[in-house]
Amino acid sequence: MPSLQAFAKSDRKRLPFIETAYQISELANWLLTTAIAVIHSEMAFCGTNRGNWRDDPLTAQYECSMNEKLHTSATVMPGTDEKQPPELIKIAVIGDVHDQWEAADGLALQQLGIDLALFVGDFGNEAVEVVRAIAALDIPKAVILGNHDAWYSASSWGKQKCPYDRTQEDRVQQQLELLGDLHVGYGKRDFPNLNLTVVGARPFSWGGSDWKNPEFYQARYGIHNFAQSTAHMVTAANQAAHNTIIFLGHCGPLGLGDRPDDPCGKDWQPIGGDHGDPDFAAAIDQVRQQGKSIPLVTFGHMHHHLRHTKESLRTPLLVSPDATVYLNAAAVPRIIQTDSDRQRNFSLVYLRNGSVLQASLIWVDANFTVITEQILYSQPTGAIEG
Numbered sequence: 001m002p003s004l005q006a007f008a009k010s011d012r013k014r015l016p017f018i019e020t021a022y023q024i025s026e027l028a029n030w031l032l033t034t035a036i037a038v039i040h041s042e043m044a045f046c047g048t049n050r051g052n053w054r055d056d057p058l059t060a061q062y063e064c065s066m067n068e069k070l071h072t073s074a075t076v077m078p079g080t081d082e083k084q085p086p087e088l089i090k091i092a093v094i095g096d097v098h099d100q101w102e103a104a105d106g107l108a109l110q111q112l113g114i115d116l117a118l119f120v121g122d123f124g125n126e127a128v129e130v131v132r133a134i135a136a137l138d139i140p141k142a143v144i145l146g147n148h149d150a151w152y153s154a155s156s157w158g159k160q161k162c163p164y165d166r167t168q169e170d171r172v173q174q175q176l177e178l179l180g181d182l183h184v185g186y187g188k189r190d191f192p193n194l195n196l197t198v199v200g201a202r203p204f205s206w207g208g209s210d211w212k213n214p215e216f217y218q219a220r221y222g223i224h225n226f227a228q229s230t231a232h233m234v235t236a237a238n239q240a241a242h243n244t245i246i247f248l249g250h251c252g253p254l255g256l257g258d259r260p261d262d263p264c265g266k267d268w269q270p271i272g273g274d275h276g277d278p279d280f281a282a283a284i285d286q287v288r289q290q291g292k293s294i295p296l297v298t299f300g301h302m303h304h305h306l307r308h309t310k311e312s313l314r315t316p317l318l319v320s321p322d323a324t325v326y327l328n329a330a331a332v333p334r335i336i337q338t339d340s341d342r343q344r345n346f347s348l349v350y351l352r353n354g355s356v357l358q359a360s361l362i363w364v365d366a367n368f369t370v371i372t373e374q375i376l377y378s379q380p381t382g383a384i385e386g
């Protein structure tokens, strides 16, 4: 596998496809408001599958070059309010926010024409106002809360640092109440218009194979161990209305590699080791064995910038032999101020026919124009046709 640095150099450019897709999604939005949208467009794009599965010797890097005819339609059925799922579903995954959320982010998501926004958590240290703003976004979405969202409530050292009176208010609960059904931690949210269900992993995860913060999980969820946690996720998945499941976690699952630059690899002393969640991995396995289709597992927590080196970045995406795309969206900081511009990032995933067509990390400028597009994965031609 080439270093991510080399990868970044070769792929940090704006591809013609993205410009075209962006224009198409804009047009689709306009047509949707007139009730019927049918867009028929031919486009060509080329990407590189950078994902590999560490245990699969057959997995190869391959170049993708194809002329792909995409037919995007979102049609309102006559006499009903029900929309048929668009053939191409555009998902934005918002990596760890860490207090970097602005009204412009919501405008950018609308401008990008996304069908679904997935938030992987860590909005701030129990940052109730950030969560309030995100909960109010007028866009289909699902959210999972991260360890920072229970920063002063989950651990004894966090409680000691708490800047507010915990006997008077419970900011974890405030966030949960603001989000309501939008929060999918140990739950699910059906999206009938997209023909998929988002299932949440364990909320407030710190990652790793130790069962941390036992009192917190006992008090909030009545669970004591990873097995009970897995059962919560599987129960949620069993209630999904759709066969296509997207898993949303804060930390990713165990099993994505133990090198420090792997998607959930430990980049602090002692360096190395798999910091993924074992309960999450077990839940994914069980749900897959039950016959559900899992095109995407997305998460954050483990930032792309590594603590032990400035020479490379974390591997953000892997693809399993089951064709599940595992995407770490934690490109932190997600907003950068330059001398002349303010830039923000989103991870984008295109789903078609229940599988991931393409995944990328984009940066948009102050006008919400995509200025860089790092293609992380493109589906091979054969898989699309098959």
Ligand SMILES: [Zn+2]
Pocket (backbone or CB within 6 Å): 122, 146, 147, 148, 205, 250, 300, 301, 302
């Ligand atoms: Zn985190």
